[in-house]
Amino acid sequence: MSVQRDELAKVLGEHTLSYWSSEEPDSTRCKCGWRGSGFDLHRVDTILAAGWRKPRTITAVAEIDALPEMSVVLIPIPEEGGAICAQKDIAWFMPGGADPVAVSGGHLPVTVLYTPEEPR
Numbered sequence: 001m002s003v004q005r006d007e008l009a010k011v012l013g014e015h016t017l018s019y020w021s022s023e024e025p026d027s028t029r030c031k032c033g034w035r036g037s038g039f040d041l042h043r044v045d046t047i048l049a050a051g052w053r054k055p056r057t058i059t060a061v062a063e064i065d066a067l068p069e070m071s072v073v074l075i076p077i078p079e080e081g082g083a084i085c086a087q088k089d090i091a092w093f094m095p096g097g098a099d100p101v102a103v104s105g106g107h108l109p110v111t112v113l114y115t116p117e118e119p120r
Ligand SMILES: [Zn+2]
Pocket: 014, 015, 016, 030, 031, 032, 033, 034, 042, 046
């Protein structure tokens, strides 16, 4: 977590306010050279451009089945108070596990950690 925290702090540190005047429209300037209005949105855009995303949550078994092979999800196991990580192959498997993991509606919502189509 602290590595991610440091990475995000670095992104934000590269986009700090360098100039602003209430008397000049679109005068806001960022340390990176950006200039305009909507400084907060500019900073959000830089965070998104750096690859930061809120994890996708799936709430229907059909959506889980539709994920491409090699996708990785976090499956909550409510009866055990935890969660397991599973990767899709011909079925869902825990890393290093030989037995398929059955995913049912009782495991929802599932958090998508990675799909081959999305940037990490
Ligand atoms: Zn900037």
